[in-house]
Amino acid sequence: MDSSVVDTRGLSCPQPVIKTMNEIKKGEKEEITVLVDTDTARENISRAVDAQGWKVLDVQPEDSGYKVKIGKK
Amino acid sequence: MRDFLATRWGVVSVGVLIGVFASLLQFWGNPGNMGICVACFERDIAGSVGLHRAAVVQYMRPEIIGFVLGSFVAAYIFKEFRSRQGSAPIVRFVLGIFAMIGALIFLGCPWRALLRLAGGDWNAILGLIGLTVGIWIGTMFLRMGYNLGRTNKTYTTAGWIMPLIMLGFLLMLLFDPPVAGEMQSNLLFYSAEGPGSMYAPLFVSLSVGLALGFLAQKSRFCTMGALRDLILFKQPHLFSGMVSLVIAAFITNIALGQFNPGFLGQPVAHNMHFWNFAGMALGGLAYALAGGCPGRQLFLAGEGDGDAGIFALGMIIGAAFAHNFGLASSPDGVTTYGIIALFIGFAVCLFIGFTMREKV
Numbered sequence: 037m038d039s040s041v042v043d044t045r046g047l048s049c050p051q052p053v054i055k056t057m058n059e060i061k062k063g064e065k066e067e068i069t070v071l072v073d074t075d076t077a078r079e080n081i082s083r084a085v086d087a088q089g090w091k092v093l094d095v096q097p098e099d100s101g102y103k104v105k106i107g108k109k
Numbered sequence: 110m111r112d113f114l115a116t117r118w119g120v121v122s123v124g125v126l127i128g129v130f131a132s133l134l135q136f137w138g139n140p141g142n143m144g145i146c147v148a149c150f151e152r153d154i155a156g157s158v159g160l161h162r163a164a165v166v167q168y169m170r171p172e173i174i175g176f177v178l179g180s181f182v183a184a185y186i187f188k189e190f191r192s193r194q195g196s197a198p199i200v201r202f203v204l205g206i207f208a209m210i211g212a213l214i215f216l217g218c219p220w221r222a223l224l225r226l227a228g229g230d231w232n233a234i235l236g237l238i239g240l241t242v243g244i245w246i247g248t249m250f251l252r253m254g255y256n257l258g259r260t261n262k263t264y265t266t267a268g269w270i271m272p273l274i275m276l277g278f279l280l281m282l283l284f285d286p287p288v289a290g291e292m293q294s295n296l297l298f299y300s301a302e303g304p305g306s307m308y309a310p311l312f313v314s315l316s317v318g319l320a321l322g323f324l325a326q327k328s329r330f331c332t333m334g335a336l337r338d339l340i341l342f343k344q345p346h347l348f349s350g351m352v353s354l355v356i357a358a359f360i361t362n363i364a365l366g367q368f369n370p371g372f373l374g375q376p377v378a379h380n381m382h383f384w385n386f387a388g389m390a391l392g393g394l395a396y397a398l399a400g401g402c403p404g405r406q407l408f409l410a411g412e413g414d415g416d417a418g419i420f421a422l423g424m425i426i427g428a429a430f431a432h433n434f435g436l437a438s439s440p441d442g443v444t445t446y447g448i449i450a451l452f453i454g455f456a457v458c459l460f461i462g463f464t465m466r467e468k469v
Contacts, residue, residue: 046259048196048400048416049334050341054251075189076329079115084342100191100262
């Protein structure tokens with residue numbers, strides 16, 4: 037499966053969502069892994085991708101943040 | 110509770126509580142339509158430590174202290190405390206300065222604009238339109254790749270600095286309380302008259318501040334984010350919290366007899382429509398570029414975001430400039446230097462927005 041990684045760690049609101057949306061809109065990948073370092077960014081991404089017809093497939097803690105895997109519904 | 114606060118109903122509940130308790134704080138002694146105002150209260154703090162000497166606006170507001178410390182406690186309990194800083198701090202400091210200057214031209218932060226509306230002060234409508242336009246300009250920059258770069262993880266105790274500053278302020282207030290009719294206690298300055306002399310009992314203000322700080326940390330309540338997400342992503346999540354604040358404050362005001370509709374004679378307000386609009390537009394742009402409304406910046410500072418703390422300190426220094434140079438409006442209206450500062454503020458914000466962009 038084709039996938040890519042978007043690293044949004046250290047970026048403040050709303051950059052994690054903007055960067056994730058940009059990657060989704062490129063339309064190249066079926067799955068995207070987003071690295072975030074705050075719970076706020078994790079929650080914002082799950083809310084935002086839902087409206088794009090995507091969903092959160094998996095969330096793993098990594099370092100002091102999370103690795104959020106998203107894919108098409 | 111943790112999961113509930115992160116939902117739509119969570120942010121709505123926090124909006125309701127802010128609205129209800131802001132009206133109650135006014136009932137318990139805070140100034141008119143100013144039960145809670147982050148900008149005004151930070152301005153009062155600047156006065157109480159003598160950074161400006163505007164005699165009518167000096168008080169060490171416990172609500173502000175409570176917001177940071179309440180958020181700090183919540184962040185620890187929910188294991189969300191992350192000490193981080195280093196995303197263009199001096200830019201955030203300057204944005205804080207002009208955010209405050211814009212707020213003091215209108216006479217209020219976004220929270221107070223909502224509370225003024227809920228109290229029947231129709232001048233707030235111009236302010237809220239300005240806020241929306243300022244944030245809309247900010248979203249243009251976000252679409253063009255504007256961002257202030259990444260923060261770095263740092264020592265845990267580095268994230269304690271802002272909460273510790275607030276703890277220090279609290280100790281000063283407790284050990285150096287106002288003396289009736291005196292302009293200065295041992296160290297802190299107080300107001301004998303005017304808005305600075307109007308306050309709810311210390312422990313009431315502090316408790317409400319702590320409780321709202323605690324709840325808002327987890328719900329991410331943010332008035333700038335509310336309008337920004339609506340404009341940028343058509344997402345109403347945070348906006349629902351903003352609407353619930355107005356409705357809750359309106360109902361509480363009716364119940365307490367604090368609703369007085371009109372444009373004229375409103376407490377701590379002027380009715381120069383264009384400048385109400387423009388002051389809030391400058392504020393909105395600065396909040397959007399800095400990533401949060403003044404309240405949200407305090408909650409972020411509590412959960413370890415040192416850059417948000419720098420923004421809040423920028424607002425306190427901005428208040429000092431605003432009163433020392435006579436930039437702040439009064440019920441008589443705006444000042445000439447205030448208008449000049451407003452234009453400088455827009456120029457600075459546009460400079461920041463246009464030049465601090467990544468390629469998209």
